[in-house]
Amino acid sequence: MIFDTLSSFLGNEIIAGIIVACLPLFLVILPYAIAAVLAERKVSAYMQDRIGPNRTGFHGVLQPVADVVKLMLKEDIVASNVDKPLFNIAPLLVFTGSYAAFAAIPFTSIFIGTKLDLGLIYILAVSSFVVAGILMGGWSSNNKYSLIGAMRSAAQIISYEIPTFLVVVTIIIITGTTNLTVLSDYQTSYFWNWMILGGPSLGVVKFLLIPFMIVGFVIIYISTLAEVNRVPFDIPEAESELVAGFHTEYSGMKFAMFFLAEYANMFAVSALIATVFFGGYQSPFGYLGNLMGIKWLIPLEQLFWFSVKGLFFVFVQMWLRWTLPRLRVDQLMTVCWKYLIPFAFVNLLIVGLLVVL
Amino acid sequence: MALKTEEMVLNMGPQHPSTHGVLRLQVELDGELVIGVRPYVGYLHRCFEKHAEAMTYPQVIPYVDRLDYLTAMNNELSYVNACEKLMGIEVPERVQYIRVIMAELNRIASHLIALGTYGLDIGAFTPFLYCFIDRERILSLFEMTCGARMLYNYIWIGGLSHDLHPDFVRLTREFTQQFRPHIVSLNNLLSYNKIFIERTANVGVLPLDVAVNYGITGPMLRASGMEWDLRKNEPYAVYDRFDFDIPVGKGTVGTVGDCWDRYFVRVLEMEQSVNIIEQALNQLPEGDVFSAIPKRVKPPEGTIYARTENPKGELGFFIVSNGSVNPYRVKVRPPSFINLAVIDAISKGCLVADLIAILGSIDIVLGEVDR
Amino acid sequence: MKTPEEIFEILKAAFGDAIIELNTKSPFEKVIIADPLKVKDISLFLRDNEALDFDSLVVLSGVDDANGEKVEEEDGYKSIKGGTLSIFYHLESIALKHKLTLKVSVPRENGEAESVESVWRSADWQEREVFDLLGIKFLNHPDLRRILMPEDWEAGHPLRKDYRNPEFYQGMKVPY
Numbered sequence: 085m086i087f088d089t090l091s092s093f094l095g096n097e098i099i100a101g102i103i104v105a106c107l108p109l110f111l112v113i114l115p116y117a118i119a120a121v122l123a124e125r126k127v128s129a130y131m132q133d134r135i136g137p138n139r140t141g142f143h144g145v146l147q148p149v150a151d152v153v154k155l156m157l158k159e160d161i162v163a164s165n166v167d168k169p170l171f172n173i174a175p176l177l178v179f180t181g182s183y184a185a186f187a188a189i190p191f192t193s194i195f196i197g198t199k200l201d202l203g204l205i206y207i208l209a210v211s212s213f214v215v216a217g218i219l220m221g222g223w224s225s226n227n228k229y230s231l232i233g234a235m236r237s238a239a240q241i242i243s244y245e246i247p248t249f250l251v252v253v254t255i256i257i258i259t260g261t262t263n264l265t266v267l268s269d270y271q272t273s274y275f276w277n278w279m280i281l282g283g284p285s286l287g288v289v290k291f292l293l294i295p296f297m298i299v300g301f302v303i304i305y306i307s308t309l310a311e312v313n314r315v316p317f318d319i320p321e322a323e324s325e326l327v328a329g330f331h332t333e334y335s336g337m338k339f340a341m342f343f344l345a346e347y348a349n350m351f352a353v354s355a356l357i358a359t360v361f362f363g364g365y366q367s368p369f370g371y372l373g374n375l376m377g378i379k380w381l382i383p384l385e386q387l388f389w390f391s392v393k394g395l396f397f398v399f400v401q402m403w404l405r406w407t408l409p410r411l412r413v414d415q416l417m418t419v420c421w422k423y424l425i426p427f428a429f430v431n432l433l434i435v436g437l438l439v440v441l
Numbered sequence: 442m443a444l445k446t447e448e449m450v451l452n453m454g455p456q457h458p459s460t461h462g463v464l465r466l467q468v469e470l471d472g473e474l475v476i477g478v479r480p481y482v483g484y485l486h487r488c489f490e491k492h493a494e495a496m497t498y499p500q501v502i503p504y505v506d507r508l509d510y511l512t513a514m515n516n517e518l519s520y521v522n523a524c525e526k527l528m529g530i531e532v533p534e535r536v537q538y539i540r541v542i543m544a545e546l547n548r549i550a551s552h553l554i555a556l557g558t559y560g561l562d563i564g565a566f567t568p569f570l571y572c573f574i575d576r577e578r579i580l581s582l583f584e585m586t587c588g589a590r591m592l593y594n595y596i597w598i599g600g601l602s603h604d605l606h607p608d609f610v611r612l613t614r615e616f617t618q619q620f621r622p623h624i625v626s627l628n629n630l631l632s633y634n635k636i637f638i639e640r641t642a643n644v645g646v647l648p649l650d651v652a653v654n655y656g657i658t659g660p661m662l663r664a665s666g667m668e669w670d671l672r673k674n675e676p677y678a679v680y681d682r683f684d685f686d687i688p689v690g691k692g693t694v695g696t697v698g699d700c701w702d703r704y705f706v707r708v709l710e711m712e713q714s715v716n717i718i719e720q721a722l723n724q725l726p727e728g729d730v731f732s733a734i735p736k737r738v739k740p741p742e743g744t745i746y747a748r749t750e751n752p753k754g755e756l757g758f759f760i761v762s763n764g765s766v767n768p769y770r771v772k773v774r775p776p777s778f779i780n781l782a783v784i785d786a787i788s789k790g791c792l793v794a795d796l797i798a799i800l801g802s803i804d805i806v807l808g809e810v811d812r
Numbered sequence: 813m814k815t816p817e818e819i820f821e822i823l824k825a826a827f828g829d830a831i832i833e834l835n836t837k838s839p840f841e842k843v844i845i846a847d848p849l850k851v852k853d854i855s856l857f858l859r860d861n862e863a864l865d866f867d868s869l870v871v872l873s874g875v876d877d878a879n880g881e882k883v884e885e886e887d888g889y890k891s892i893k894g895g896t897l898s899i900f901y902h903l904e905s906i907a908l909k910h911k912l913t914l915k916v917s918v919p920r921e922n923g924e925a926e927s928v929e930s931v932w933r934s935a936d937w938q939e940r941e942v943f944d945l946l947g948i949k950f951l952n953h954p955d956l957r958r959i960l961m962p963e964d965w966e967a968g969h970p971l972r973k974d975y976r977n978p979e980f981y982q983g984m985k986v987p988y
Contacts, residue, residue, distance in 0.1 A: 132570040410564025483960040656934025743838035772873035
């Protein structure tokens with residue numbers, strides 16, 4: 085809808101398209117990434133019984149600014165034996181893969197990057213660019229540690245896409261659509277209409293679906309943790325084993341791209357889970373705008389609720405990072421292939437049966 | 442058609458976040474499986490034994506501190522024990538009790554670092570900081586006594602360098618009271634965590650006969666099932682007056698002698714150290730700590746080997762004296778050096794991640810490996 | 813639980829001339845002196861005999877006896893020629909709770925002793941250290957190379973009493 089208003093305002097669809105494409109980038113992602121860097125450090129600090137950054141600005145609020153300035157001013161070291169084209173493209177691919185997913189995520193009912201009918205599938209597909217980027221980064225660094233890290237990461241991401249997709253297919257079976265805006269609207273207001281609690285239909289089917297929805301939610305949460313390389317699945321960047329895994333040899337702005345792409349990816353998958361299971365931008369209690377009769381308040385409230393849900397899941401991801409130790413590579417693969425995928429399949433079958441009957 | 446694969450030699454070089462110092466491990470890998478490990482040591486060799494021949498007996502004590510710099514009190518106790526046996530000095534009871542308290546506090550501090558950094562190696566970042574909170578309290582107790590946080594020069598031949606601070610007993614009692622619940626919370630956070638158990642159980646199993654043949658001592662030997670602690674088997678200082686258990690590895694979550702057992706034996710030892718400290722504080726007699734310090738340390742001719750139980754294992758000093766004020770030869774039996782030699786035998790067929798876990802469970806300090 | 817005298821009798825009966833004497837000069841421990849080239853057979857006997865059962869080598873130390881002739885060289889530096897180097901083995905039996913000190917003496921120049929690494933694996937690194945710092949060669953050791961000094965250190969064996977630091981090592985000036 086913003087696209088329509090902008091194009092009629094400017095009279096030029098191309099410029100409107102560019103502005104709409106840049107909006108999520110500048111309004112949402114960059115502030116979020118900057119805030120996430122600070123949040124991670126403060127959250128981790130308070131969990132470890134210490135205070136995080138508190139000298140740069142009030143409670144460390146300017147710390148991300150300091151970080152970004154430092155990374156931009158750092159010397160871009162390129163070792164002599166690296167494969168230069170691959171070395172330079174790798175951060176770009178990882179960055180692109182993470183940020184492109186934001187095009188299809190519905191932030192509010194009137195704004196979405198592109199109106200894709202295949203929104204869900206697009207997000208999962210585009211996130212796979214990251215694998216190519218990581219492999220390139222590890223290979224071209226000419227460093228055994230990076231190579232090991234990159235290979236592990238590729239295996240991990242590819243394996244864990246399968247349970248993610250299976251759970252997403254489960255949702256598609258119930259709702260019959262892959263368009264994320266429609267999916268969010270399907271889970272109309274009030275939290276008992278959310279997918280995690282069986283969806284907006286009435287009747288026995290809704291209550292029967294609840295345990296399977298919860299199982300599906302757990303499976304997809306674990307799988308997406310692995311997709312974004314967070315603990316307990318952060319072997320590709322395992323600090324204590326491989327120094328820094330596939331991004332050992334990167335410094336300066338290229339490292340900043342890997343770094344910010346990781347945070348963006350975290351938010352993208354959190355937003356995905358929030359949309360699919362927890363009602364997307366719908367509020368759990370109804371809208372103040374409806375109550376007070378102010379129509380334009382509703383999209384803002386939706387934006388607020390969406391952010392709250394997405395950020396809550398990001399917070400849980402950070403929480404897990406500072407609590408749990410790391411899984412070993414073969415244990416990680418075991419968890420995926422021997423536990424998550426069979427459970428996801430069985431879940432899918434049962435939900436399919438329930439929907440048909 | 443089979444693909445030709447070749448083994449990769451990976452250098453976990455002298456600078457690495459997880460090798461606990463400057464240790465170089467040359468690892469032969471077949472994919473992710475470890476076929477052989479060759480440690481290269483000597484990066485921190487500071488010629489301790491040669492220096493000792495040029496100094497007098499009391500002057501060696503600060504150098505002894507710097508062997509295993511995390512357990513300085515225990516190192517001093519071991520060396521001073523050997524010198525006092527050579528000279529035939531009887532130290533007052535108060536001195537013995539204070540030495541025991543300091544040694545046990547240092548044992549807790551050393552084990553806290555071992556456990557914290559072990560969690561860090563496995564990937565759990567938070568237990569490291571929790572352990573360091575308690576270690577900071579212990580270090581401030583030491584600072585109150587002798588002015589130094591890590592390398593003390595406190596235990597002298599025949600006595601101590603300073604008497605206890607008047608507040609020391611009260612503050613140590615406070616520390617022990619608040620430390621016991623911390624061990625429980627550390628267990629809940631790390632020891633019984635399913636992922637941690639998956640990473641460390643059945644990894645790096647050290648059978649008991651291999652351990653004895655390799656000369657392993659300390660928590661590693663106790664984790665393999667043998668109840669052998671020099672504080673009970675050959676008591677020195679006043680350890681025979683205290684009532685404490687010796688934790689032994691029982692293979693609770695895996696096999697006897699795996700990494701989890703070695704880790705858990707250290708947790709249990711911390712608890713026993715707290716018991717010893719409380720008993721020692723209750724029995725602490727009055728007296729003069731400077732009365733038995735000799736004016737000149739000039740032992741008779743002879744050789745002696747005296748040993749004590751260090752947190753890392755059995756630390757012994759073989760001193761050859763030729764009747765002069767300088768020792769003729771001081772040989773250190775370093776527990777970390779001898780424990781490290783077993784890494785090739787127990788890491789065959791494990792993965793690279795397991796190698797890090799095994800190295801962390803051996804708990805070496807390069808200051809002692811290289812001297 | 814056996815005393816050093818009893819162990820000395822048993823060993824003398826089994827090995828005859830290879831066991832040289834029981835030295836009681838030091839007031840703190842009694843030392844059995846043996847032949848360096850037979851020390852592996854003696855160790856095997858000590859470990860496998862049920863009455864002795866020495867299953868653990870506690871420490872293996874090298875000592876420079878410096879009992880040779882002091883020769884003054886051109887630049888005033890005194891080197892030692894002739895004389896012996898000694899190796900002390902401290903053994904222990906965990907089951908039978910007795911201890912033993914064994915000593916062998918090798919000539920200073922090109923001294924050789926048998927390696928006991930195949931009897932007690934803990935001797936592996938400790939013998940390498942004695943080789944590195946004192947220069948005693950151990951026969952039949954699987955991997956005898958320097959352990960604490962850099963592997964290409966050519967200036968001798970540092971723990972000897974007449975050791976002198978070289979001027980340069982790999983182009984770097986050594987005296988600080």
